[in-house]
Amino acid sequence: MSRNSIRDTFFEECEELLEALVEGLSSMEQDPDDMDVVNAVFRAVHSIKGGAGAFALDRLVSFAHTFETVMDKVRSQELKVTEPLMHLFHRSGDQLADLVEAARDEREPNAESEAAILKELDGYLGEADKDESFSFDAVTLDFGAAPVEIAEDGDADGEEAALRSFHIRFKPSPALYANGHEPLLLFDALAELGELRATADLSGLPEFDAFDPNGAVLAWTLRLETSEPETVLHEIFEFVESLCELDIREHDGLKPSPLAPPPDLPGLAPPPAPLDFDEPAAASDAAELRADAQRGEARGPRPTLRVDLERVDRLINTVGELIINQAMISQRIEELELPAVAHLTNELEAYKLLARDIQEGVMAIRAQPVKPLFQRMSRIVREAAEATGKKARLVTVGDSTEVDKTVIERLADPLTHMVRNAVDHGLEKSDVRAAAGKEAIGTIRLSASHRSGSVFIEIGDDGAGLNRARILEKAIEKGLVLPEAELSESEIDNLLFLPGFSTASEVSNLSGRGVGMDVVKNAVAALGGRVSIASSPGAGTTFTIVLPLTLAVMDGFVISVADQTMVIPIASIIETIRPSQRDLHAVGTKGVVILVRGAYVPVVDVAFNLGLASARKEAGEGVLLLVSTESQGLTALRVEAIHDQRQVVIKSLESNYAAIPGVSAATILGDGKIALILDPEEVVKLQPAAPYFPAITPPKLELHHA
Amino acid sequence: MTTKVLAIDDSRTIRNLLRISLEGAGFEFHSACDGVEGVEQFAEVEPDVVITDINMPNMDGFGVIETLRSGPNRTTVPIIVLTTESGADLKTRAREAGATGWIVKPFDDASLVSVLRRLTGHMV
Numbered sequence: 001m002s003r004n005s006i007r008d009t010f011f012e013e014c015e016e017l018l019e020a021l022v023e024g025l026s027s028m029e030q031d032p033d034d035m036d037v038v039n040a041v042f043r044a045v046h047s048i049k050g051g052a053g054a055f056a057l058d059r060l061v062s063f064a065h066t067f068e069t070v071m072d073k074v075r076s077q078e079l080k081v082t083e084p085l086m087h088l089f090h091r092s093g094d095q096l097a098d099l100v101e102a103a104r105d106e107r108e109p110n111a112e113s114e115a116a117i118l119k120e121l122d123g124y125l126g127e128a129d130k131d132e133s134f135s136f137d138a139v140t141l142d143f144g145a146a147p148v149e150i151a152e153d154g155d156a157d158g159e160e161a162a163l164r165s166f167h168i169r170f171k172p173s174p175a176l177y178a179n180g181h182e183p184l185l186l187f188d189a190l191a192e193l194g195e196l197r198a199t200a201d202l203s204g205l206p207e208f209d210a211f212d213p214n215g216a217v218l219a220w221t222l223r224l225e226t227s228e229p230e231t232v233l234h235e236i237f238e239f240v241e242s243l244c245e246l247d248i249r250e251h252d253g254l255k256p257s258p259l260a261p262p263p264d265l266p267g268l269a270p271p272p273a274p275l276d277f278d279e280p281a282a283a284s285d286a287a288e289l290r291a292d293a294q295r296g297e298a299r300g301p302r303p304t305l306r307v308d309l310e311r312v313d314r315l316i317n318t319v320g321e322l323i324i325n326q327a328m329i330s331q332r333i334e335e336l337e338l339p340a341v342a343h344l345t346n347e348l349e350a351y352k353l354l355a356r357d358i359q360e361g362v363m364a365i366r367a368q369p370v371k372p373l374f375q376r377m378s379r380i381v382r383e384a385a386e387a388t389g390k391k392a393r394l395v396t397v398g399d400s401t402e403v404d405k406t407v408i409e410r411l412a413d414p415l416t417h418m419v420r421n422a423v424d425h426g427l428e429k430s431d432v433r434a435a436a437g438k439e440a441i442g443t444i445r446l447s448a449s450h451r452s453g454s455v456f457i458e459i460g461d462d463g464a465g466l467n468r469a470r471i472l473e474k475a476i477e478k479g480l481v482l483p484e485a486e487l488s489e490s491e492i493d494n495l496l497f498l499p500g501f502s503t504a505s506e507v508s509n510l511s512g513r514g515v516g517m518d519v520v521k522n523a524v525a526a527l528g529g530r531v532s533i534a535s536s537p538g539a540g541t542t543f544t545i546v547l548p549l550t551l552a553v554m555d556g557f558v559i560s561v562a563d564q565t566m567v568i569p570i571a572s573i574i575e576t577i578r579p580s581q582r583d584l585h586a587v588g589t590k591g592v593v594i595l596v597r598g599a600y601v602p603v604v605d606v607a608f609n610l611g612l613a614s615a616r617k618e619a620g621e622g623v624l625l626l627v628s629t630e631s632q633g634l635t636a637l638r639v640e641a642i643h644d645q646r647q648v649v650i651k652s653l654e655s656n657y658a659a660i661p662g663v664s665a666a667t668i669l670g671d672g673k674i675a676l677i678l679d680p681e682e683v684v685k686l687q688p689a690a691p692y693f694p695a696i697t698p699p700k701l702e703l704h705h706a
Numbered sequence: 707m708t709t710k711v712l713a714i715d716d717s718r719t720i721r722n723l724l725r726i727s728l729e730g731a732g733f734e735f736h737s738a739c740d741g742v743e744g745v746e747q748f749a750e751v752e753p754d755v756v757i758t759d760i761n762m763p764n765m766d767g768f769g770v771i772e773t774l775r776s777g778p779n780r781t782t783v784p785i786i787v788l789t790t791e792s793g794a795d796l797k798t799r800a801r802e803a804g805a806t807g808w809i810v811k812p813f814d815d816a817s818l819v820s821v822l823r824r825l826t827g828h829m830v
Binding site: 003010039043046051053185 | 716717718719720722723726759761762763775781782783784785790798801804805806807808811812824825826827
């Protein structure tokens with residue numbers, strides 16, 4: 001293990017500590033008197049400081065030190081937790097995170113906010129706390145003289161300092177032995193400084209039968225000739241000070257040497273009055289268990305194993321192969337057309353189930369709770385509220401919900417943006433809220449849950465709800481919608497996802513970052529998920545992100561397109577239609593629409609769009625798959641046939657070949673053939689955009705929930 | 707005969723740093739991540755010297771020292787406190803609890819090894 005890899009683990013550990021810190025601070029808000037929580041927060045900051053010191057990250061160290069000193073005042077109950085102090089702690093936590101990140105990326109941290117927060121923290125500190133400005137330079141005094149620097153034979157290199165002779169009288173007390181000291185080792189250390197002669201004083205030895213093994217009766221007189229200064233001698237005895245009688249004199253006519261204790265040490269001043277030993281931080285087990293029970297967690301962290309991600313990914317790949325292999329074997333056996341062999345079928349079924357179990361188990365390894373991700377959002381809410389002059393709090397629900405690690409990583413940006421939006425556009429200012437009879441502080445609600453094989457993540461606010469009239473006006477203004485178009489409420493809501501749409505009346509600090517909801521939508525779509533909006537005037541808006549549980553496996557229809565086998569994700573299909581001739585209508589020279597429950601839906605020929613067929617098929621042939629696309633709303637995709645519904649293992653095309661328009665990935669079927677997985681959204685886009693016919697009442701866009 | 711060190715610290719980073727500097731100096735290294743685990747490990751490992759952090763969950767460094775010095779399995783094995791503070795009162799408190807010495811974080815390898823040598827007689 002090299003120092004560099006330790007540096008990496010230090011930053012990993014910082015991440016964990018910062019998470020613990022955020023969590024602790026929010027618990028502190030609930031119950032500022034819970035000392036366990038205060039201690040945990042203190043320790044998190046303290047550990048960051050300790051580790052940062054080892055890597056000479058001075059700025060991080062000194063900030064953490066100031067933060068920790070104020071926290072320590074709370075810990076020792078010198079300081080009451082007030083709302084402004086809590087707010088300062090939150091911001092200090094954010095600043096600490098920024099400093100850690102800056103140190104990791106070797107960039108300059110935000111000096112302005114750092115200085116501002118330090119100044120505020122200093123405001124809570126008395127003069128006594130401040131005068132020991134924290135630096136790690138002076139502390140080397142605390143180490144014993146490092147004999148490393150002394151040549152073996154006692155000759156210092158270079159200039160020979162004058163030899164001096166010291167007379168040392170040393171009488172240990174019983175506590176010296178009880179504390180694990182050994183006089184011989186002290187003498188060894190002295191002997192390294194020069195010529196040492198030691199004489200033991202046995203006069204204290206009692207009669208044998210009165211001997212107390214726990215007592216201390218021996219004393220020594222030592223004579224040391226050395227060129228070292230006296231402070232070095234004191235350093236050697238530093239640990240045993242006050243555990244023995246010690247007298248060091250320079251031997252030049254018995255002049256007692258002035259006892260010059262090294263700086264930063266209590267020296268031989270009278271020992272301070274015995275300290276009150278307050279209860280050690282460790283609570284009694286019972287109390288701790290009670291506290292844990294209240295917090296609803298098991299005592300102590302569960303044992304974990306850290307595994308290199310690459311190994312897990314290799315395993316996932318292999319399991320994917322296993323699933324494919326299982327499908328192949330099933331297919332081969334089917335082809336043999338054996339007489340009904342119940343045993344074989346049973347065993348095959350068992351094999352299939354086992355393979356699935358292994359797969360689920362491996363996927364679970366990559367799953368992580370969304371908690372850290374959600375916790376990061378509390379900072380976003382705070383900063384957004386500060387920037388917009390609003391009051392907001394974050395409530396999280398279901399943060400133990402587990403999601404694939406990659407999904408969590410890739411969700412961070414879209415989620416950040418949505419949370420920011422929720423504060424910026426969703427919530428009203430306090431006075432407006434108060435006027436509407438709402439609580440002055442707005443609430444942003446983040447929730448995660450598993451439902452029917454998908455992960456649902458909701459970002460809700462209790463603001464004013466979407467201003468649909470304004471959205472429509474804006475969309476028409478920007479030429480995104482024709483003025484005469486009649487849109488349903490949910491279609492208006494979905495306009496938010498169009499590229500180049502922004503509703504902020506004035507560009508605030510937060511908006512105008514060049515990121516719109518369309519980017520969010522694309523990021524979610526790239527994860528195989530979708531976003532939907534629900535909003536009611538006066539009560540707020542909720543965005544729902546629905547994601548597949550894993551990125552490696554997908555349920556799909558096996559279809560044929562121009563005699564090729566392909567796969568289309570079931571999640572995107574609303575229904576399948578066997579078209580009857582009378583429902584199909586030609587539009588213009590090329591377009592075809594189909595009447596579905598009174599609404600006209602454009603028909604898209606997949607083979608034609610993919611460039612696999614030039615001649616148009618006779619309308620009415622094949623099967624139509626009704627999908628909901630972002631660009632065209634409801635669309636019917638025409639394919640030749642549907643053969644099967646099965647789970648397929650997703651293989652990236654981009655990393656193995658190249659990106660193909662209209663195709664999201666590939667898979668390997670049971671017969672060993674490669675099948676392309678279609679992306680309905682892109683397939684539709686391959687067609688030159690169909691003209692918009694305002695005369696036809698567009699179908700109501702029904703958001704399809706898996 | 708190698709000298710066995712038991713290091714008790716809740717920071718993975720510090721444990722790693724101690725590990726490389728002490729294994730490099732020829733010590734046999736064992737570690738625990740809080741006071742409770744440290745006291746348990748002590749009985750198993752039977753170290754020649756203990757290094758303990760002060761601020762830890764479940765049982766802090768003072769708790770460790772008091773347990774090792776006056777618990778059912780009293781020991782006079784040297785216990786070194788590893789701390790970021792260099793305040794006199796902390797040292798006094800550690801000494802009164804029964805600590806043998808202290809090292810201030812961040813430690814440099816040479817000084818750490820020298821302190822351990824001084825307390826255990828371990829030869830490099």
